[in-house]
Amino acid sequence: MADQKILRRAFGRFATGVTVVTVGGNAPHGMTANSFTSVSLDPPLVLICVDRGAIMHGMLPAAGSFGVNVLAADQEALARHFADRWRVPGQAQFEDVDWFPGTLTGAPMLNASIARFECEVWRTYDGGDHSIFIGKVLSHDEEAEEALLFFNGGFRQIELSAAT
Secondary structure (H helix, E strand, O other), rough: OOOOHHHHHHOOOEEOOOEEEEEOOOOOOEEEEOEEEEEEOOOOEEEEEOOOOOOOHHHHHOOOOOEEOOOEEHHHHHHHHHOOOOOOOOOHHHOOEEEEOOOOOOOOOEEEOOOEEEEEEEEEEEEEEEEEEEEEEEEEEOOOOOEEEEEEEEEEEEOOOOOO
């Protein structure tokens, strides 16, 4: 059995993008997540992993759909906001956030995100202390911007050099 602190640090050596996963409805909710990846093009599928103790864990199956907002390099404040376990719940957590309801799911879609996906919950799998939610992509859009990254326990940005 690996020491969890050491294992967590080792997992943190893999750089990931940063997303905010959202569900709509009367009490919308958002959560920062870096466990997001594409799964399939046909059908179009993505996956997110959600801690079983997270509020989002119970909300995803109940909503049946969700949004994924891939954050731009300048959206660290949004990542921190939706990672704060003590923020106000429901609609109030979106009061100071620039967003619009997804046209197909009603899930909050964050303006200035570099990519947005509306998904329906397609399958759910046990993932130990997390559940793995597979979403079928219903719609998507993208912007040409730099991404916010998470690496070694902190938010990062990459500098792209000009092609030679």
